[in-house]
Amino acid sequence: MKKKSFTVEEAKIKLMRYCAYQERCHQEVNKKLDELHIIPLAKEHIIVELIQQDFLNEERFAKIFTISKFNQKNWGKKRIINELKRREISAINIKTSLNQIDESEYLAKLSHLVEKKWNATSESNLANKKKKVMNYFLYRGWESHLVYEQIQNQANIK
DSSP: OOOOOOOHHHHHHHHHHHHHHSOOOHHHHHHHHHHTTOOHHHHHHHHHHHHHTTSOOHHHHHHHHHHHHHHHSOOOHHHHHHHHHHTTOOHHHHHHHHTTSOHHHHHHHHHHHHHHHHHHOOOSSHHHHHHHHHHHHHHTTOOHHHHHHHHHHHHHHO
């Protein structure tokens, strides 16, 4: 089966739609261009144009990614940082995006989530229950000292 080839203009239009549909990072755009079998020189040209026309903006991507993962997936800062690093987002953009999360809102959300998870975990052995709840939140990127503190609060309430 022969692969379809695209002109630079066709690829650019395709990528504009791709970026308009959902916020994208440079890595995703590069991967898409590779899938379209675009030569490196043309890739560079397309990426520059996408940036100039504001279809591609890494700072905006990082901010949207951070807020959506925090609000919708209940991820902690460590998981968000790791996922942004995996997408090759710069350290300054990661720092800027994390500054959007209000510290008191962050702690209140963790407290609420730990309470909810604590009550939903049916384990009679207290040490095992603490371990299960702790692992649940560590996997989601919450800082261990904050989770530990919240679990201790829950264990003392019961």
